[in-house]
Amino acid sequence: MTVPGGRWIQHWDPEDETFWKETGERVARRNLFFSVLSEHIGFSVWTLWSVLVLFMGPEYGLTPADKFLLTSVVTLVGAVVRVPYTFAVAVFGGRNWTVVSAGLLLVPTVAAFMVMEPGTSYSTFLLVGLLAGVGGGNFASSMTNINAFFPLRKKGWALGLNAGGGNIGVPVIQLTALAIIGASGGPRVLLGIYIPLILVAAVLAACFMDNLASVKNDTGAAKDAARDAHTWIMAVLYIGTFGSFIGYSFAFGQVLQTQFGRTPLQAAYLTFIGPLLGSLIRPLGGRLADRYGGARITLWNFVAMAAATAVLVAASMAGSLGLFxxxxxxxxxxxxxxxxxxxxxxxxxxxxxxxxxxxxxxxxMAHGRRLSGASMGLIGAVGALGGVAINLAFRQSFLSLGSGTGAFVAFLAYYAVCFAVTWAVYLRRPAARTPDGPSGPAEPKARPSYAEV
Structure with a gap:
């Protein structure tokens, strides 16, 4: 049974080559495009406070520790709401929930517009920051929805493009803030720009997206995914990748201001570069995983992340802004x-x-789609908690050491753990063959090893 109203597609079989070429690909790409738009605005609203704290000078009466705690709260809520957002797709339909979730972004944006001025209490800022966390949920529902539209052989590219297009919301709002700060504008100008954009995203989703009737509410899938060890193993790895991305996005500007004495404008000139490049390269990560295997790419990526973090420790200790x-x-x-x-x-x-x-x-294919769609919300939620941990680690590091060096040492250790887990679980074991079924011998083709997933 489906929810009345809305645009529902009753038959959807992307693994059928004929269906995909004649109908599926065109519809899937259209939904992907408008999903990216809505998720993009969601990411912008979620990371809004990473920009707003740059506007909050001494007249606001907040310490660096206060600001790190504020951004940690926003990240935490964004992580938690990813779980219900994932299953909302099955309850309401992907298109219908995209409209609703886009419209909900008006709440934190309008609230921030109303309270963003010196003299507002810190508790009020914390409460409004909590509201901004709903922007983090858009990612989970968007990924779950798009996962159902594309065949397995295209998922790496499609999910990478969907997530990367959403992630670009982080540098876009930072660039917008840079332009506003450079023009001596205030934070309410930034908020005023995003309110109509939210309305546009909701209207376009209503007009051009579709619901899939085959994606039904299945609480059993959620329970099965939660009981599967791979859900939590992948969540650990996702803390290392996405948790790092979102955590650094929130913290980078504050680190530049607190440790290196940059002004808000000087910090804004630098903060958008990393999130922009990190967002743009995400589809390439999916494409490389499609070709060479996600486990292999992930393993060597953690090696590189650990090496980069080791250099950051040295740059932080030496006080070298350029290298940092x-x-x-x-x-x-x-x-x-x-x-x-x-x-x-x-x-x-x-x-x-x-x-x-x-x-x-x-x-x-149906079994894989059922569990992977359910697990994505859990993995995305736990992974986003990495962003909370990063901001809290920076807060404690600055309170204890006066710099971010201690936090970077902790991040280096975590990347080493992720490397070990990836190798032990997904690359150490040899490929197995599909076991014999009850009605005959196994298919001659070997089952893909985890190295190829």
Whole structure:
């Protein structure tokens, strides 16, 4: 049974080559485009406070620790709401929920517009920051929705493009803030720009997106995904990639101001570069994972992230602003690349498990889609908590050491753990063959190893 109203597609089989070429690809790309637009605005609203704190000078009476706590609260709410947002797609339909979730972005934006001035209490800023967290949920519902539209062989590219287009909302709002600060404008100018954009995104989603009737409310899928160890293993890896991206996006400007004494305008000139490049490269991470295997790309990406972080420790200790900024931008790029490769792994892992159970053909594809769609919300939520941890780590590091060096040492250790987990779980074991089914021998083709997911 589907919710009345809206644009519902009753039959959807992207794995059928004929269907995909004649009908599916065109419809899927159209939904992808408007999904990216809505998610893009959602990311902008979610990371709004990473920009607003740059406007908040001494007259606001906030310490650096207060600002790190404020951005941590925003990140936390964005992580938590990803779970219900994931399952809202199945309850209301992907198109219908995109309209609703886009419209909800008006609440934190209008609220911030009303309270953004010196003299507002810190508790009020915290409350309004909590509201901005809803922007983080758009990612989960968007990824779950788009996952259902594309065939397995195209998921790395599609999910990477969807997520990358959304992630670009971070540098776009930072660039917009840079222009406003440079023109001596205030934070309400920035907020005033985004209010009509939210309305446009909601209207376009209503006019041009579709719901898939095949994506039904399945609470069993959520329970099965939560019980599967791979959901939580991938969540650990996603903390290292997306958690790094969103955490650094919130914290970078504050670190430049607090540790290197940059003014808001000077910080704004630098903060957008990393998130922009990290967003643009995310589809490439998915594409490389499609070709070479997500586990392989993810493994070596963590090696590179650890190496970059080691250089950041040295730059932080030496007080070298040029080296610090350059390597931080590299770390953003690597986090974006890893975002694409880790999310590509998820559908492949559950497809692999379906084959291991003896399922074949459409039955295996349906099983993989069912569990991968449910797990994405959980993985995305836990991964976003990495952003909370990063901001809290910076807060504690500045309180204890007066710099971010201690936080970077902790991040380096975490990337080492992610490397070890990726190798041990997804690359150490050899490829297995599909077990014999009840009605005959196994198919001659070997089941894909986890290295190929």
């Amino acid at each position: 900024v350059a390597v931080f931008v590299v770390l953003f790029v690597l986090s974006g690349l890893g975002n694409g490769s880790t999310f590509k792994m998820i559908p492949g892992i559950f497809q692999n498990k379906a084959l291991a159970r003896g399922l074949t053909g459409e039955a295996a």
